[in-house]
Structures are given as C-alpha cells and as structure tokens.
Amino acid sequence: MNAAKRLEIFRRLHEDNPDPKTELAYASPFELLIAVILSAQATDVSVNKATARLYPVANTPQAILDLGVAGLSEYIKTIGLYNSKAKNVIETCRLLLERHGGAVPETREELEALPGVGRKTANVVLNTAFRQLAMAVDTHIFRVSNRTNLAPGKNVVEVELKLLKVVPKDFLLDAHHWLILHGRYVCQARKPRCGSCRIEDLCEYKAKTSDD
Template sequence: MTRAEIHEFLSRLREIDPEPTTELEYTSPFELLIAVILSAQATDVGVNKATRRLYPVANTAQAILDLGEDALKRHISTIGLFNAKAKNVIAACRILVAQHGGEVPNDRAALEALPGVGRKTANVVLNTVFGEPAIAVDTHIFRVSNRTGLAPGKDVRAVEDRLMRVIPGEFLLGAHHWLILHGRYTCKARKPDCPKCVVRDLCRFKEKTVGSA
C-alpha cells in the first residue's frame, strides 16, 4: 500500500472504533498480564471465563502465590495448556514479588524476563497498560498485514518491524487493536467477510469473497 492508502485504511478502522482496546477483561496491569499469559493458544472468551473465577479469589502476585499452583490449576483448568501456564504464572509472580514489589514493570526487558512472557505478550502490556506504541503481531495481525498488503512479511517480527515503519504516528497506539479486531471479525482466516469490509477497495487480496445473491 502507498502511504496515502495506509492512512485511509487506518482512518476507516478508527472511524468504526475510535477508542479500541483488548477484549480481555482486567482491572489492573497485573490482571491484564496474567490474562495475556493465559491467552496463548486460547480465545479471549475462554480466558475471560477463567479469570472471572480466578480474580475474585486472587488478583495480585502475592495472592496467587498464596493460592498455590494446584489451586491455580483448578481455576484455569478450562484453558488449553493450563498445567504449563499455571507453572509459568507462579514463576512470574515470584519474580514480580521478589524484584518488582509485586507490580508489573513498564520495561520490555523486565517483562520478557518473566516466565510465559515473550515479545508479543510484552507488546500487549506495554501498549494497553502503559500507552506505548507497540504492536503485538498475533495470527490475526499477521494475516491482515499480509493479505491486505498493509505490511507483508515472512514472519511475525518482520511484520511487526514493517508495521512500526509504515503506520503514521497518529495511529500507532490504536493500530494493534484495530488490526486484531479486523482480523477476528471481518478478515477471517477461512472466509473473510469482504462484502462488509470497510477497506475492501484498498485491500490487495486477490481472492475476495463475494456477497450472496
């Protein structure tokens, strides 16, 4: 896409949703961090279902350590890979308590040092909680960026780097959420809803779906 097309593309997504945010439910930086850790290979709906049970019981690093790994597993057992995730959450909570006073650090290196936290999770926290212009490239953003021609790349890091280069500054804070939601509800993997897409005319996807007669 040209610079003008990228501006128009994002302007239209912003018009639909002027103040985008994550669909994960949270009331504190810590709750979001744990929700994002749990969301790996899981849906936001599934994570919210589990955290609605967990957070009334334990929603701080120390409270989860007091709860213990076995009890934590019971609260998140409906989520895929819950055994491994529980182990990571407990380990991350230990570090948060020991090194950060139980608070979520506003620092990429410190975030990525936590078990279960990679670049994508760190980007979500930095963007959503701390208002930093970061883009967490998940399967939705990777697909939308390549399919539309917004920011083609062979892997998630290449797409992230390109998005950060081509997206105008005024859109950087919201781009992460706009692209995820567009991929989740319109530019879907199996059958994109091209007839209802607000950026259809800007999109480079050659196999656009058509509306029913």
Template sequence: MNNVKRVEILERLRENNPKPETELNWNSPFELLIAVLLSAQATDVSVNKATDKLYPVANTPQAIFDLGVDGLKEYIKTIGLFNSKAENTIKTCRMLLDLHNGEVPEDRAALEALPGVGRKTANVVLNTAFGWPTIAVDTHIYRVSNRTKLAMGKTVDDVEAKLLKVIPKEFKLDVHHWLILHGRYTCVARKPRCGSCIIEDLCEYTPPKKT
C-alpha cells in the same frame, strides 16, 4: 501499498472504532499480564471465563502465589495448556514479588524475563496497560497485514518491524487493536467477509481463483 491508501485504511478503522480495547477483562496491569499469559493458544472468551472466577479470589501476585500451582489450576483448567501456564504464572508472581515489589514493570526487558512472557505478551502489556506505541503481532494481525498488503512479512517479527516503520505515529497506539478485531470478525482466516468489510475498496487482496 502506498502511504495514501494505508492512511485511508487506518482512518476508516479509527472512524469505525475510535477507542478500541482488548477483549480480555482486566482492571490492573497485573490482571492484564496474567490474562495475556493465559491467552496463548486460547480464546479471549475462555480466558475471561477463567479470570472472572479467579480475580475476585486472587488478583495480586501475592494472592495468586499463595494459591500455589495446584490451586491455580482449579481456576484455569478449562484453558488450553493450563498445566504449563499455571507453573509459569506462579513463577512470574514470585519474580514480581522478589524483583519488582509486586508491581508489573514498565520495561520490555524486565517483562520478557518473566516465565511465559515473550515479545508479543510484553508488547500487549506495554501498549494496553502503559500506553506505549507497540504492536503485538498475533495470527490475526499477521494475516490481515499480509492479506491486505498493509505491511507484508514472512514472520511475525518481520510484520511488526514493517508496521512500526510504515504506520504513522498518530495511529500506532491503537492499530494493534484495530487489526486484531478486523482479523477476528471480518478478515477471518478461511473465508474473509469482504462483502461487509469497511476497507474492501482499498484492500489489495486477490481471492484465489475457483477451480
């Protein structure tokens, strides 16, 4: 895909959604961190249902740590992998209290040192909470980037590196949200909704031939 077409795609996505936001509910960097940690292999809807009950009761590292693993499980038991997520969340709260004065660090290495926090989660927090031009490549972004030919790669790391290289600076802060939402609601996995796609004429996707 050439840069002219790539920029036109991004301009259309921006025009359609000038201020894209995550669909996770959060009011502080800590709430966002925990929500993203809980969202692995789970939907944002299921995470929001849990945190909407959890955060009015406990929305700081100390408060969630005080719940303990079993107490936290009662709030997140409807989310997939809740046992391991509860353990990682409590460990993360302890590290935030011990090493960062109860604050979420604005630092990639420090974030990735937290239990259950990998590169993708760190990218989301740095981008959404702190305004870094990071791109957290999830299954939606990976699919959209490869399918449209916006930025092709065999792994999520490949796609992230390619996106960071080819996306102009003015779009980097928001492109992660645009691509996630586009993949979630239009460029879906099994049957992409090309007929309602605002970038269909620019997309380089070739549908498989029917047999």
C-alpha cells in the same frame, strides 16, 4: 501499498471504532499480564470466564502465589495448556515480588524475563496497560498485514517492525487493537468477509470473496 491507502485504512478503522479495547477483561496491569499469559493458544472468551472466577479470589502477585500451582489450576483448568500456564504464572508472581516489588515492569526486557512472557505478550502489556508504542503481532495481525499488503513480512517480527514503520503516527497507538479486531471478525482466516469489509476497496488481496 502506498502511504495514502494506509492512511485511509486507519482513518476508517478509527471512524468505526474511535476507542478500541482489548477483549480481555482486566482492571490492573497485573490482571492484564496474567490474562495475556493465559490467552496463549486460547480464546479471550475462555480466559475471561476463568479470570472472572479467579480475580475476585486472587488478583495480586502474592494472592496468586499463595494459591500455588494446584490451587491456581483449579481456576484455569478450562483453558488449554493450563498445567504449564499455572506453573508459569506462579513463577512470574514470585519474580514480580522478588524483583519488582509486586509491580508489573514497564520495559520489554524485564517483561520478557518473566516465565510465559514472550515478545507478543510483552508488547500487549506495554501497549494496552502502559500505552507505549508497541505492536503485538498475533495470527490475526500477521494475516491481515500480509493479505491486505499493508505490511507484508515472512514472520511476526518482520511484520511488527514494518507496521511500526508504515502505520501513520496518529494511529499507531491503537493500530494493534484495530488490526486484531478486523482479523477476528472481518478478515477471517478461512474466508474473509470482503462484502462486509470497510476497507475492501483499499485492500490489495487478489482473491477477494464476492459475498460476506
């Protein structure tokens, strides 16, 4: 895919949604960090339902730590893998207090040192909470990047690095959100909704669907 096509793709995505946001509900970097940890192999909707109950009661590292694993589990038991996630969140809260004065660190290395925080989670927090140039490649972005030929790669890190290189600089800060939303609602896994796609004429996917 050439640079002119990439530029037009993001121009249109920006035109349709000038200020894209994550669908996870949060009011602080800490709330976002916990929500992203909880969102692994779970829907944003399910996470938002759980945090809507949790955050009014506990939305700081100390308050969640005080709940303990059992107490936290009661709030998040509707989310998949909640037992392991509860342990990771409690340990993360402990480390935030011990190492960072209760604040969420603003570097990838420090974030990835927290339990339950991998490269993708760190990138989401860096980009969304701290507005750093970071690309969190989930299944949606990986699929869209490969299917459209925007930034093909064999694994998520390959796609991440390629996107950081080829996405036009003016659109790079919000590209992560546009691509996730496009993959979630238009360029879906089982059957892309090509007939409803704003970038269908720019996409290089060979097996386009004829209807939406």
